[in-house]
Amino acid sequence: MKYAKLFIIFVYHQAMSCIFPVSIFLTLAISKLVQISYLPRYDFILISCLVIQWLMLKSGLESRDELKVIAVFHLIGLALELYKVNIGSWSYPEEAHTKIFGVPLYSGFMYASVASYMCQSWRRLNLRLIYWPNRMLVWSLGGLIYLNFYTNFILPDIRWFLIIFMFILFYRTRVLYTLMNKVFYMPIVLSFLFIGFFIWIAENISTFLGAWQYPNQSNYWQLVHFSKITSWFLLVVISFLIVSELKYVKRQLKS
Structure with a gap:
């Protein structure tokens, strides 16, 4: 009975931490079913994301x-979207007033939702x-991962070397979390994998729901390739490193 209660509490906190990502999914679903005259779908999604953020605050x-952290992720994600869309990795086929070089501004919120979940959790x-x-090694890994997202189109993709490096670097690291005054732990690499897998499902x-489109989905929807899990896995690593570093800086400023 005690473990069942702990599990329910854990699920509750996870669900509350996912309010922003779930709200985005609901917005995508509503925008696919309901069309508003003179308001393109992507613009509606952007307005909805801004309203949701305002309500949460x-x-x-x-x-x-937490809003500042989310804003940072929005900019990082938007920069990556601009690059990936313009080299043909994926596309946003619908028209919108709030598109820049083929990328709707709401797209940054997809990355920001990951940061929102992490901050809430x-x-x-x-x-x-x-x-x-060591923080220098951690930041070196994060920088190489982010750089590889840009260079793997023109240079060899080194994601598997980065994953091996990440396993070596974090093999001892544990995440401690508290439920009912009881402390539990999880290997941090396992948490990266879990979050990456669930993001792949969300993708x-x-x-x-038509949030974006890969080249092989232009005629009809297909399951996103399993190889994308590694991309999300590495993106989760970057996200966690940034959040943890910002938490560290905040602690240093308070001390």
Whole structure:
């Protein structure tokens, strides 16, 4: 009975941490079913994302510091989208007023939703890290991963070398989280994999709802290739590193 209660509490906190990502999915679903005259779908999604963020901030579900982190991720994601769309990795086929070089501005919120989940989980579960590696090595890994997202179109893709490096770097690192005053832990690499897998599932839902489109989905929807899990896995690594570093900087400023 005790473990069932712990599981329910864990699921509750995870669900509350996913409010922003789930809200985006609902927006995608609604925008696919309901069309508003003179308001392109992508513009409607952008307006909805902005309203959701405002509501979360005003209701106290999200703090100002968390909003700043989300804004950083929005810009990072938007920069990556601009590059990937313009080399043909995927596309946004619908018209919109808020598109820049083929990329709708709402796309950055897809990355920001990952940051929102991490920030919410960190606060709700009182996350702590043990055996964190050398910060210079951590930032070197994050920089190489992000750079590889840009260079793998013209240079050899080194994602598997980066994954091996990541396993070596974080093999001892654990994430501690608290439920009912009881502390649990999980290997951080396992948490990266879980989050990456669920983002891949979310990506399939998003492409089915027409949020964006891969070249092989131009005629009809197909399952996103399993190889994309490694991309999301590495993106989760970058996301976690940025969030953890911002948390570290905040602690340093307070001390």
